[in-house]
Amino acid sequence: MFGHVRRTGRQVGRFDQELMRRSAALPRTGADEALKKLSRSANKGLLWFGVAAALASVKGRNRRAALRGVAAIGFASTSANLVGKNLFPRRRPAAELLPEHRRLTKRPTSSSFPSGHSASAVAFTAAVAMESPAAAIALAPLAAAVAYSRMHTGVHWPTDIAAGAAIGAGAAYATRHWWPRTVDGPAHTAQGAALPALEGGDGLLVLVNPNSGVSGVDPGDEIRAHWPKATVVYSEPGRDLVAQLTEELSAPPNDVRAVGVAGGDGTVAAVATVAAEFKLPLVLIPAGTLNHFARDVGVESVGESVAAVDEGTGQRIDLGGVTITGADGTEHRWFVNTASLGGYPEMVRMREKLGSLGWPKWPAGAVALIRSLRSAQPIRLALNGKPHLVWMLFVGNGTYTPKGFAPTRRPALDSGLLDVRYLRADVPYSRARFVIGTLTRTLSTSHVYRQRDVRSLDVRLLDGNRRIATDGEVGPLGNRFEFRAEPGALSIYRG
Structure with missing residues (x-):
């Protein structure tokens, strides 16, 4: 030898x-x-x-x-x-x-x-x-x-x-x-939809958030140029978007056949929930900083929206729904991306802020995770009747990839499932073990992390009330949250 x-x-x-x-x-x-x-x-x-x-x-x-x-x-x-x-x-x-x-x-x-x-x-x-x-x-x-x-x-x-x-x-x-490779291209959906073709934007109501996207650029001018017959309204400072748009759609004459939105993910989520309530198709005009939902759908420019509206082509996609029960009664909310309890909302906001500064998703998410976990408080709750102690709970509309920490993309928008992830707080050194598992990409085998794909989830808090965050927006206080997937709940213009 x-x-x-x-x-x-x-x-x-x-x-x-x-x-x-x-x-x-x-x-x-x-x-x-x-x-x-x-x-x-x-x-x-x-x-x-x-x-x-x-x-x-x-x-x-x-x-x-x-x-x-x-x-x-x-x-x-x-x-x-x-x-x-x-x-x-x-x-x-x-x-x-x-x-x-x-x-x-x-x-x-x-x-x-x-x-x-x-x-x-x-x-x-x-x-x-x-x-x-x-x-x-x-x-x-x-x-x-x-x-x-x-x-x-x-x-x-x-x-x-x-x-x-x-x-x-x-x-x-x-x-x-x-750092998994970034996969470009829209998420899959097999549910085609025949939508009304709106010549010149006739019957289209568009809500514009001037605070989204590039400072000093008003997307309303471009919208009017493409759709001269459309009605363009602007978000009112200090007013709830859902309430404002609901009032617009409820006022006579009620001749709106589609709702459009020009803004970031928060604005899109608010308008999409109203469109679903009124059973109207949605027109996406990407005008935000990150536009996660628009990228998932496959609409990344105004030109793509214009072509789809002119031809009346579109898709039906799933939404997530959550019924919130608290001291003030019951409220239902839709979400297009994610909902969460615990420290997750703060972590997401921090990760997105770092992302807007040019950080890649994984490093930005790791930094945001460590900072948010330092100040997090454990939550006692029951998931479908089974008690748990967790640091944070994430519920995604559809199944996200990669599995593990920092989900970034949905391969499909019509899976009919919710992506549930949570971090256990009932095991020793759970936060440190979670960070180590994240850094070494071994989180899927860690005892502190759980992930499952479900059609519905019943969450009941065992101590007090907490606010839920849907699509990055903080919602009402509640002690019970009933999540469910809503297949085909929203129609979107897409080529």
Whole structure:
């Protein structure tokens, strides 16, 4: 066995020396100096951090790609430089193997195996490819040039470079364990709906929230340009949106055939609940900062809404419903995204604030989780009659992914199910264990976390009253909350 290992080692050595000789025999060109400069520019990952800064200046895929790339460099650099080089000491190629004009002025003294430069180059480019393939295609030649420059300048053997590249690819893939890839595109729904085609917006009432989206931009002007016959109203400061829109729809003449909304998720949720109550189809005009619901539905521009309204095409989607019982009686609420009890509302608000500042979802969620759990108080309640002690309870309209902490997307809008998640407070060190499970992506096996998909859920508080939050808005006090999925409760214009 040891003889076979020695023979393999000698074969690898001969292979390395042969490739080095061939590289050394290349004629002198202007590329020699360029490769030396490129190799030095990638020291300590500086080249890739500069590229990441440029990518991060553009929101969306490129920013996510930059952040994933930097994370991958961290894994790759640690694996190659701190682990690999200490475990596998190897001499650098002799300087005499190459002509003097190709040698680096300052040769590294650490182990030759593996190549840290190659690991970082491949890690960054492969991670970028997961979010923005077009950007990765543009970066691939640069990454290949950096990797080859280490052999061209005589500081690494070819197998060092190959090993570094393998480490880089593994590091890029490892980022998916903590940060799942973002899946673009609308959620699925199989329930088509024939809706009234509204020529010029005839019969359309649109509520505009001027506080949503870009400051100083009034979406009402664009709405009137596309739908000159539509009625446009603005949210009144300090007034409940549901009450305002209900009054508008109840006033004669009652000739409204569809309700539109231009605003963020909170505004959309309020208008959607009114549309469901009045059994009117909804027109989405994305005008908020995040527009989670609009992205799930698949309406990301005014043009898409205009085409769907003109053609009368749409889909039926599920809503979540909750009946709240308290000292003041009973109240029913709809929700399009989520409902929650406990510390979850504060955590969501903090996560969204960090997200609006450019943080990726997973790191933003982790920071928000830790901060909110520090001040959370446990809740004694009964879930479908069974007593529990929990820190927070999350109920999603539809089944969200990923399972575990920080659900971000719904693959389907017509599942007929509620996504119920809660954090137990009746086990030792539950908050610390929850944070550790979140950071290590092992939450699905943790005893402190529970998740289930159900059609209904009866929640009864065993101590006092609490406020429920629906779609990020704080609701009334109650001591009993009856949740249920409402299949096909809302029609939405969508192509």
